[in-house]
Amino acid sequence: MTNQNSNQTQRRLANHLCLNILKAMKYHAIIAYSFVSKKALSLFQSLRLPISSILIEMKEDPVIRLDFGTKCIVLEFKMGKNNEHVTCLNDFPVNLDFQSLRNAFPKLRKISVHGSRNEISEHEILNAQNVLRAFLPYLKEVQLFHVPLGENLTCQHIGMANLELLNFFYPKNFNFDCLFTLNVQMCMIETDHMPLRDLNRFFKLWIKGSNPRLEVLSISCDTETVPDSSVLLKGLKVKELEKVEEEESEIEYEDEDEEEQSDAVSERSESEWESEESESEKSESESEAESGEELDDEEIEGGEEKKFFIMNCHDMTNWKFPFRRLPYDLCLEVLKTMDPVEIICYSFVSKKTLSLVKILHLPISSIHIMMQDQTEIRFYFGDNFIDFKFIMDSDYEEMGSLDDLPVNVKVFNDTLIYLPYYVPPNLELTMTNQGMSLREWIRQLCSIPDKDIPYTAEIYLTAMTLDTRTLRNDFPKLEEVLIGFREDEEDESDNVNVRNVLREFLSNVQNVKLCDINFEKSRFIQHIGISSLKDLYFYDPINMNFDYLFTLNAESCTIETDQIPLRDLNRFFKLWMKGSNPKLKKLMISCDTEITPDWNVLLKGLRAEEAEAARSKKFFIINCRGIRAEIEVKHLGTSASVTFNVSKSYL
Amino acid sequence: MSSTEQGTSSAAPAEPTTAPESAAAPEVPESFYYVHGKDKVVHKVSAGALQHSALIHGMISNLGYTEEQAKANPFPFENIDGDILQMVVDWCNQHKGKPTPPEDTNLPKQKEKLFDLVLAVNYLEIKELLTYCCKQVAMMVKGKSPEEIREIWMIPTDAEDEAAEKEAKKRAGKEAAGETAAAAGDAK
Numbered sequence: 001m002t003n004q005n006s007n008q009t010q011r012r013l014a015n016h017l018c019l020n021i022l023k024a025m026k027y028h029a030i031i032a033y034s035f036v037s038k039k040a041l042s043l044f045q046s047l048r049l050p051i052s053s054i055l056i057e058m059k060e061d062p063v064i065r066l067d068f069g070t071k072c073i074v075l076e077f078k079m080g081k082n083n084e085h086v087t088c089l090n091d092f093p094v095n096l097d098f099q100s101l102r103n104a105f106p107k108l109r110k111i112s113v114h115g116s117r118n119e120i121s122e123h124e125i126l127n128a129q130n131v132l133r134a135f136l137p138y139l140k141e142v143q144l145f146h147v148p149l150g151e152n153l154t155c156q157h158i159g160m161a162n163l164e165l166l167n168f169f170y171p172k173n174f175n176f177d178c179l180f181t182l183n184v185q186m187c188m189i190e191t192d193h194m195p196l197r198d199l200n201r202f203f204k205l206w207i208k209g210s211n212p213r214l215e216v217l218s219i220s221c222d223t224e225t226v227p228d229s230s231v232l233l234k235g236l237k238v239k240e241l242e243k244v245e246e247e248e249s250e251i252e253y254e255d256e257d258e259e260e261q262s263d264a265v266s267e268r269s270e271s272e273w274e275s276e277e278s279e280s281e282k283s284e285s286e287s288e289a290e291s292g293e294e295l296d297d298e299e300i301e302g303g304e305e306k307k308f309f310i311m312n313c314h315d316m317t318n319w320k321f322p323f324r325r326l327p328y329d330l331c332l333e334v335l336k337t338m339d340p341v342e343i344i345c346y347s348f349v350s351k352k353t354l355s356l357v358k359i360l361h362l363p364i365s366s367i368h369i370m371m372q373d374q375t376e377i378r379f380y381f382g383d384n385f386i387d388f389k390f391i392m393d394s395d396y397e398e399m400g401s402l403d404d405l406p407v408n409v410k411v412f413n414d415t416l417i418y419l420p421y422y423v424p425p426n427l428e429l430t431m432t433n434q435g436m437s438l439r440e441w442i443r444q445l446c447s448i449p450d451k452d453i454p455y456t457a458e459i460y461l462t463a464m465t466l467d468t469r470t471l472r473n474d475f476p477k478l479e480e481v482l483i484g485f486r487e488d489e490e491d492e493s494d495n496v497n498v499r500n501v502l503r504e505f506l507s508n509v510q511n512v513k514l515c516d517i518n519f520e521k522s523r524f525i526q527h528i529g530i531s532s533l534k535d536l537y538f539y540d541p542i543n544m545n546f547d548y549l550f551t552l553n554a555e556s557c558t559i560e561t562d563q564i565p566l567r568d569l570n571r572f573f574k575l576w577m578k579g580s581n582p583k584l585k586k587l588m589i590s591c592d593t594e595i596t597p598d599w600n601v602l603l604k605g606l607r608a609e610e611a612e613a614a615r616s617k618k619f620f621i622i623n624c625r626g627i628r629a630e631i632e633v634k635h636l637g638t639s640a641s642v643t644f645n646v647s648k649s650y651l
Numbered sequence: 652m653s654s655t656e657q658g659t660s661s662a663a664p665a666e667p668t669t670a671p672e673s674a675a676a677p678e679v680p681e682s683f684y685y686v687h688g689k690d691k692v693v694h695k696v697s698a699g700a701l702q703h704s705a706l707i708h709g710m711i712s713n714l715g716y717t718e719e720q721a722k723a724n725p726f727p728f729e730n731i732d733g734d735i736l737q738m739v740v741d742w743c744n745q746h747k748g749k750p751t752p753p754e755d756t757n758l759p760k761q762k763e764k765l766f767d768l769v770l771a772v773n774y775l776e777i778k779e780l781l782t783y784c785c786k787q788v789a790m791m792v793k794g795k796s797p798e799e800i801r802e803i804w805m806i807p808t809d810a811e812d813e814a815a816e817k818e819a820k821k822r823a824g825k826e827a828a829g830e831t832a833a834a835a836g837d838a839k
Binding site for chain 1: 770793809
């Protein structure tokens with residue numbers, strides 16, 4: 001039997017097989033296996049378990065928690081309760097050993113030290129001191145809860161470390177002078193009183209350039225009396241934040257108000273000139289600050305909330321750069337590193353800057369002008385777009401014109417993704433109107449891209465009065481225009497205006513789209529049909545007379561209407577076979593209907609040949625010139641359509 | 652050559668920056684070159700670090716210097732301030748033989764010197780550093796309105812531009828008139 005056992009111990013699985021078995025085991029079993037022997041531990045280490053973080057809580061009964069993504073394993077250490085001494089790492093009642101601490105906790109990133117809330121003992125101070133001395137050079141985040149500060153453990157010692165976050169929660173013996181030596185990026189202090197005079201001194205020194213690394217300082221305390229903000233702000237030359245911005249930030253404060261009901265003073269400094277900060281990085285208490293420093297003075301329960309800016313000597317707005325003194329090619333190099341939205345903003349600085357931007361040949365794929373209730377100009381850059389939204393004076397009840405001055409211009413910059421309608425695009429900045437009318441804005445913006453970049457316009461005649469004398473200059477490179485008409489009655493003057501506008505556009509554009517046009521009231525409609533257009537599109541025409549089709553001179557015509565005029569189309573095809581509409585290449589008429597149209601009416605007397613098709617019916621007809629055309633009829637669900645495609649080849 | 656002598660004596664502080672790199676690769680003896688700026692302070696730079704500058708690299712490959720010759724004749728860059736040249740040399744040493752990262756955190760922090768730095772880097776043809784510097788200049792106006800851009804980049808308005816052009820035309824006219832008068836005087 002013993003021989004058998006010894007034989008079995010001598011026979012071992014190959015390492016890779018051991019690993020395979022371990023991989024099939026659960027995490028807690030693998031960890032248990034690692035305690036079997038040194039070899040087992042090394043095998044365990046080679047497994048590289050996907051541990052995302054480790055939390056070690058050194059308390060009466062210590063806990064080690066290993067996180068595996070969504071799962072975790074907690075090791076609870078039940079310590080002997082017989083002796084009354086403090087638990088230590090050697091499982092003996094001695095103090096924390098400074099020498100072995102680093103070895104015990106390698107790669108520590110964040111540490112939270114908890115002190116007792118009531119009495120301060122020498123032993124406690126010594127322990128906190130040892131822990132911090134051991135780890136401070138390697139840590140990024142330190143949280144101190146009720147930690148007693150003393151001669152050998154001051155805030156200066158801790159604050160001077162190269163930390164990212166330092167959090168004091170009700171520190172004992174805290175001296176606010178230590179704020180001046182803070183070297184951390186973010187410092188949060190929860191205390192029992194607000195040291196207004198010390199903070200005032202701190203801000204004054206910050207203005208002179210102290211604490212350059214500090215990005216956020218937040219001090220909060222519970223108090224029912226409103227702190228005297230004049231003490232805090234004395235001699236600071238602060239700039240109060242605009243009310244609008246305050247309103248926006250109120251939302252962010254609501255949650256905090258409910259939880260803490262505390263007064264808070266926070267400070268945010270602009271980071272180094274090369275770094276850009278995102279809003280998401282800001283904590284709740286310092287939601288608003290683009291540059292410079294901000295002070296919040298907030299009172300809860302119907303109290304006041306004030307925000308102020310201060311600027312320090314390193315502030316970038318005070319720093320100038322003689323850009324135009326750079327050689328021409330270097331100016332272009334700088335501009336090439338900028339985002340398109342910044343380059344376009346730069347083009348508004350002066351005539352020379354505009355000409356410099358034109359040389360850059362921005363990769364604009366197309367431009368779309370939309371003149372509805374609000375005017376928008378959108379630049380497309382591949383998958384991205386920049387929107388210029390012109391905010392007009394809403395009190396002005398008359399119809400807008402291109403001579404109106406916008407109140408301001410909101411510039412949005414975003415990616416073309418399918419977002420819900422209520423998700424607005426990213427607002428980049430709000431520009432002043434630059435003293436330019438809508439017409440001048442359109443002209444300037446449309447002059448930025450290369451000459452051959454086409455642009456389209458959507459003009460709703462209900463919203464905008466257009467001056468026909470200047471239209472060609474206002475929209476010089478227009479490729480496509482969509483004109484929206486009134487659905488209700490039009491008076492004669494409107495009709496004349498529309499006719500003039502269309503006449504101007506028809507000589508320039510290739511594609512015309514007409515929305516809600518009334519055929520009975522718009523006598524000029526024949527002019528559109530006989531114009532030499534590439535594409536003509538009708539959305540929901542009113543009282544459409546399909547005889548209109550016989551005079552069509554456009555290459556392609558699409559009509560979205562409420563019925564398919566089968567008899568009219570039959571007549572149209574018969575005339576086409578006799579030689580009419582020689583320029584027409586495509587005609588499509590579609591409508592919403594649940595009843596399948598009687599296609600026999602459409603095809604009556606055409607002698608059409610039927611061709612095979614999967615989900616539609618296709619027929620071929622030939623005209624007197626031997627040109628072949630395909631008629632495709634379709635009824636799917638609630639949509640019916642007739643598509644007439646003229647073949648390029650002769651028979 | 653007085654400048655060189657002065658330079659060699661003052662080049663001592665620059666040496667520690669290059670020493671660790673030369674110690675890191677003892678097997679391949681690295682050649683060093685010397686450059687000086689307007690202040691005549693000579694900086695000792697390794698050939699590897701100077702690879703970044705297309706201008707200096709071109710000069711080295713064309714001249715075929717030995718190390719002794721290079722020490723005796725430092726490359727003079729009289730149009731570059733000494734402290735700016737120091738910044739450039741430091742950057743070249745830091746990035747010697749390394750692929751340049753897309754974002755460089757080792758850029759000089761003195762904002763007021765950025766203009767001179769851009770010009771120097773452009774002159775020395777250090778492409779990567781020039782790109783970083785251009786990005787820094789661009790960052791100054793990130794998210795700014797046209798009015799702020801004008802202020803930060805000190806761009807004159809159209810009226811100021813027109814006035815300056817008129818002034819320049821006037822001056823050019825006067826100079827031309829002066830030249831023709833002088834030419835006529837010479838002819839007489």
